[in-house]
Amino acid sequence: MRVLLTGGAGYIGSHTAAALAERGHEIVILDNFANAERDVPARLERLTGKKIPIIEADIRDVPAVVAALREHPVDAVIHFAALKAVGESEADPLLYYDMNIIGTIRLLQAMQEANVTRIVFSSSATVYGQPDSSPILEDFPTRVENIYGRTKLVMEDLIRDLARTKKLKAAANLRYFNPVGAHPSGQIGETPRGVPNNLMPYVSQVATGERPHLRVFGNDYDTPDGTGVRDYIHVVDLAEAHALALEHIVTNDVSITVNLGTGEGTSVLQLVTAFETATGRTIPIVIAPRRPGDVSSYYANPALAEQTFGWRAKLNVEDMCRDSWRWQASRAGINDI
Template identity: 50%
Template sequence: MAILVTGGSGFVGVHTSVELLNAGYDIVMFDNFSNSKPEALKRVYEITNKNFRFYEMDMRDKEKLEVVFSENTIDAVIHLAGLKAVGESVHMPLKYYDNNIHGTITLIEMMKKYNVKKLVFSSSATVYGLQSIVPISENFSLEATNPYGRSKLMIEEILRDLYISDDEWGIIPLRYFNPIGAHESGLIGESPNGVPNNLMPYITQVASGKLKEMLVFGNNYPTPDGTGVRDYIHVTDLALGHVKAIERLMAGVTGVNAYNLGTGRGYSVLELIETFEEVSGRKIPYTIVDRRPGDVAICYADPTKAKDELGWAAQRGIEEMCIDAWRWQINNPNGYESVLELERSWV
C-alpha cells in the first residue's frame, strides 16, 4: 500500500514526501517538472535513505495516470500538483483552469476507477478572498478574487459534490497560509524559476546578492508599521499537517473536512525582513512601492480546528523559518541547479 503524492518534486511536495517516508509510509510520486527540478528527488532520498517510485508526467495525461494506478497499490492520494502564481493566473486564467481543474478531475476519475477514495487536497487561504476580520476560521465565507484562488475553490466545490454522490469518500482540503523556510538539512527548499513570486525567496536572493533590493508593496496599511501582515508557516510544519491528515483518513474518517494550516499569528513584511536580518547578519535593502490591487492589510489563520481534530499545530517560529531559508539559500545559491557541498560554517 502506498500514498500517491502528485506534484511530488515541488516545494511542498518534497517536504511532505520526506515526512511521509520518515513516518513509515511507502510513497509514489509524479510531477511534470514545470516548476521543479529532478535534483529535488535525489535530495529526498539523501535525507531519508528510503526508496520511492517516481513518474515524470502531467496529471492530465490519462494514459500515464493509468500506468501509475495499475503498477502500484495506491491507498490514498495527496494532491499537490497545480499552477500557483496568483499574478500569472490573472493574465492566463484559461491555463490555470485547464491545468488545475481539468487535471484534478482526471485524477479523481482514475481514483474512482481504482476504488481509491481517500484524498488530501492542497487548497489555499486564497479561497477566503478579502476578509475584513481575523483570525480566519474555516466557517468564513468563501469568495476567491483571482483565477488561482477560484481554481482552488472550484475544486473544493467539486470535491463536496463528489462526496454527496458517494459518501464513502474521505476528503481533506488543507488551506495553506504562507509556507516559507526549508528543511533543516539545507538539502531541500524553495527553488523558483526566474524572479521569485513569493516573499521569502525574494528576501534570501537579495541577501545573497543575486537580486538588488526588495520591493515592499505599500506602507500605509492600518498595521503597526504600515506594511501588510501575513501568517507565515514553516514548510516542515505544513508537511507534517499532511501526515496528520493522512492518519485521519487512514482511520476511516469520511466526508469533506477543510482545515487551515497556519500558525495563528501574523507578521508584517518589515517584521519578516528585520527578523531575517537578525538571524543572517545581512542587510536587506528595500524600496516602498504602491500597494498591489486586492491586497488586504491583515490575514492570519485560526488553526484551532486542525489542533482539535487532526492533533496538529505549528511548532516552528519565525526565526527558525528565516534561519532554515537562509541555510538553504547559501548552500544552494542557484537552487537545485547547484550541487555544491553543504557549508555549515555560517551558523
C-alpha cells in the same frame, strides 16, 4: 500506508514526502517536472534513506495515472500538482482552468478507475479573498478575487461533491496560509523560477546579492508598523500537518476542510528584521506604493486542525528565516551558516 503524491517533486510535496517517510509511510511521486528540479528525487532518497518510485507523467493523462495507481496500489493520493501564480492566472485563465480544474477532474477519474477513494488536497487561504477580519475561521465566506483562487475553490468543490456523493470515502481540503522555509537538512527547499512571487524567496535572493533590494508594497496599512501582515507557516510544520490529516481521514473515513497556519500575524518589516537577525545579513528595502488587491492583515485561526487531528505549528519566524537562508545560501554557493 502507501501514498501517491501528485506534484511530489515540488516545494510542499517534497517536504511532505520527507515527513511521510519519517512516519513510516511509503511514497510514490507522480510529477511532470514542469516546476521541479530534476535532482529532487535523488535528494529525497538521500534524506529519507528510502528508494522512492518516481513516475514522470501529467495528471491530465488518465491512462498514465491509472497505470501508476495499478502498478503501485495506494491507500490515498495527496494532490499538490497545480499552477500557483496569481499574476500568471490572470494573464492566461485557460491555462489555469486546464492545469488545475481539468487536471483535478482527470486525476479524480483515474482514481475512480483504479478504485482509490481517499484524497488530501492542497487548497489555499486565497479562497477567503479579502476577508472582513482576522483571525480567519473555516466557516468564513469564500470569495473569488483572481483566476487562481477561482480554480482552488472549484477544485475544493469537486472533491467535496465526490465525498458527499460517496464516490470518495475521505477527503481533506487543506487551506494553507503562507508556506515558507526549507528542510533543516538543507537537502530540499523552494526554487522559484525567475523573479520570486513570494516574500521569503525574494528576501533570500536579496541576501545572496542576486537582487539589489526588497520593495515593500505599502507602509501605511492599519497594522502596527504599517506594512502588510501575513500568517507565515514553516513548510516542515505544513508537511507534518499533511501526514496527520491523512492518517486522520484514512483511519476514520471522514472529510474535512481546515486552515493550516500558525495563527500569528507577522508584518513584512518584522519578517525582514527576523531574517536579518537569523542570518546576519542586511536587507536593503525600498518603500513602494500599495499593490491593488493586497489586504492589510490576514492570518488563520488554526484551532480546528488541532481539535481534529492534533496538529499545531511548532516552528517560529526565526526558524523559517534560518532554514530559508540555509537553503538559498547553499544554492548560491555561500557557506556562512
